[in-house]
Amino acid sequence: MQQFSERQIGGTVVVTATGAVDMLTAPQLQDVVDAAAARKPAGLIVDMTDVEFLASAGMQVLMIAHNRLGEDTRFAVVADGPATSRPLKITGIADSLEMFSSLDVALTSFAA
16 A cells, blocks of 8 residues: 555645654655645645654654745644644644644635
8 A cells, every 4th residue: 555645636735644654754755745845736735644653754744844835835734643643732743733633624624
């Protein structure tokens, strides 16, 4: 199964991550996010619904993406549960990123 994939939904690019996002896989996520960001979409969502482990390297990718994207691209993360939203909240990253509990909620917000 593919670890990272992307798809376009309207003006928003959704990057979906599965499994573990750690020191070994974070560079792949960075590549997918960078490629999506290069297209300058109106919105970019990283969906971590199926992520079982989120290491600091994965959190760093999210912060880099957030910092690199200009004001023209809205950025958010879908993270819910102990494997994803908890480490983002504990580290304070959740305070800097727009977070949603599900992709449907994020897409509805981005469409508004």
